[in-house]
Amino acid sequence: MTLNATEEVSPPPRELGYSRTIDRDLVHRSAVSEVFLTDLLPVHSERVWCAAQLPLTHSYYSDHEQAERLFDPLLLLEACRQAAIAGSHSHMGIPDGTTMIVDTFAYENTWLPGLAIGDGPGELGIDTTFVKETVARTGRLRRGNVTQRLFVDGIRVGLHTMGVSFLKGSQAAALRQAQRGTPAPLTSTQPQEFPAAAAAPGSVGRGSRANVVLSRPSVDPDGIRAEVTPWFGNRSLFDHSYDHYPAMTLVEAARQTALLATRTAEPARHFHPTCFRARFLSYAELDAPLQARTAHSPAGERHPRHEVSFTQSGRTVAEITVVLGDLSAPGARS
Secondary structure (H helix, E strand, O other): OOOOOOOOOOOOOOOOOOOOOOOHHHHOOOOHHHOOEEEEEEEEOOEEEEEEEEOOOOOOOOOOOOOOOEOOHHHHHHHHHHHHHHHHHHHOOOOOOOEEEEEEEEEEEOOHHHHEOOOOOEEEEEEEEEEEEEOOOOOOEEEEEEEEEEEEOOEEEEEEEEEEEEEOHHHHHHHHHHHHOOOOOOHHHOOOOOOOOEOOHHHHOOOOHHHOOEEEEEEEOOEEEEEEOOOOOOOOOOOOOOOOEOHHHHHHHHHHHHHHHHHHHOOOOOEEEEEEEEEEOOOEOOOOOOEEEEOOOOOOOOOOEEEEEEEEOOEEEEEEEEEEEEOOOOOOOO
């Protein structure tokens, strides 16, 4: 998935703006503070350039124990998500009320020095291309694929691809009812106190317990496992009410599981996620225990790879691969 260094990417037809955020409704956010997109610029019917400002400090995205300060890959992923949603609504003709279900995504940092946090907010440019799949008989939009090239301060730093399914609001509600047989609970009705037996923040690379999403971590001969129990008061993960664990919460859980495994094996080394690959098989329900598991981290590897599986009620609901880069190694950011 690494970008070809000789690949030509056409620049946007005008300079992108970073002076104000776009309407929060366009990115399906409740809080203006969680909107990072600042501009949308259509190029043609299936391509949009977007701009996002990456904040210098943020209670969730900046809360990391790092050897060097780098922009959080989950912050860039969230900006990509917002760009895909806003572009779909504004320039691809996706009607309001459409449910977008993430089936797969892949994300890779291709130039870590470009993610270094400087004196000012980062200016992210996202070159987004859409491919729509429709039902031949009716022309109804069924699926879509998104490819996004990422530039920070004009330097190409990564690539994100995503496959999504589109459902009308009534279809999504019917699907949830058919899968469960009962109405799904909402995150807004869940207990708002901190989860019991949460992992120590430092063990998963965090400073604040508000951002820890794992509890009851354990080590057995097969690997590392933990329960996924985020704090529902975390408004970055739960900006509005959901009837399931959203994809970004599972990505955070995968990141923390991978870091837990590497820190258990080699506590002195410092790692930064450089690649995610995810496959979502089913909704992760709120009212059944959800467990994350990965194999032991091999000692001495510069780029340990962790395949994190999420199981619930005896079945796998998601699989997320996390590749970590060792920032303490010589030349790690070159």
